[in-house]
Amino acid sequence: MAIKIIAITNQKGGVGKTTTTVNLAASLGATKRKVLLIDFDPQGNATTGSGINKEKIELSVADVLLSFAPITDVIQKTQVGYDLLPANSQLTATEIKLLRLDEREYFLKRALEPIYENYDFIFIDCPPALNILTVNALVAAKSVIIPMQCEYYALEGLAALLGTIEQLQHTVNAGLQIEGILRTMYDGRNRLTTDVSGQLMQHFPGKVYNTIIPRNVRLAEAPSHGLPALLYDSNSQGAIAYLALAGEICK
Helix, strand or coil: CCCEEEEECCCCCCCCHHHHHHHHHHHHHCCCCCEEEEECCCCCHHHHHCCCCCCCCCCCHHHHHCCCCCHHHHCEECCCCCEEECCCCHHHHHHHHHCCCCCHHHHHHHHHHHHHHHCCEEEEECCCCCCHHHHHHHHHCCEEEEEEECCHHHHHHHHHHHHHHHHHHHHCCCCCEEEEEEEEEECCCCHHHHHHHHHHHHHCCCCEEEEEEECCHHHHHHHHHCCCHHHHCCCCHHHHHHHHHHHHHHC
């Protein structure tokens, strides 16, 4: 199987990007796939959610981007089924430095090239903004998963993101594809939720995952324990949904 490098992105915050990245990585790791999760958000939530203390890491993805350390020295083994390229607030300063450099869009892509053969999947947890970090992720990636809540403003944000992806396809990453649109924090009792879900299915046929991620207390609790939902409560609706999503992606 060719390596899949997938950016998980949406410039709107609070839509379940990090939750999706961590739980999808864990679900695929549980199927014995070799998975790397790249925390590419200065908040470092994917690092914390993987059981790693972001304040105590000596090297992070920031060091890799600026060639202060080889990527193989920075990747950490976790106890949750995948490898991690961790991040913390240092990434904010790195973002500013990148803006002053030539070919600033390609730094992550170049950093990843030496490890392509080591993994089946590489997931990039993007920050909630269309900044130079997100552009680096979209240049390095082969495809994009877009988590989104089924609400009115989410559709506007989706249109903006799709416009950005189209621009990148024409300029720096012709092969970039939409892997899929993922409906998160779903409450089927809400009329607006079902209406927006229907619009998504209508406007993006074949691109909306069959799997729906429900609103789930266990999914919300798991990160505070440094665990994916699969290891926190494997019988929870959230854990089961992400296992189903992993199956869909493997197909």
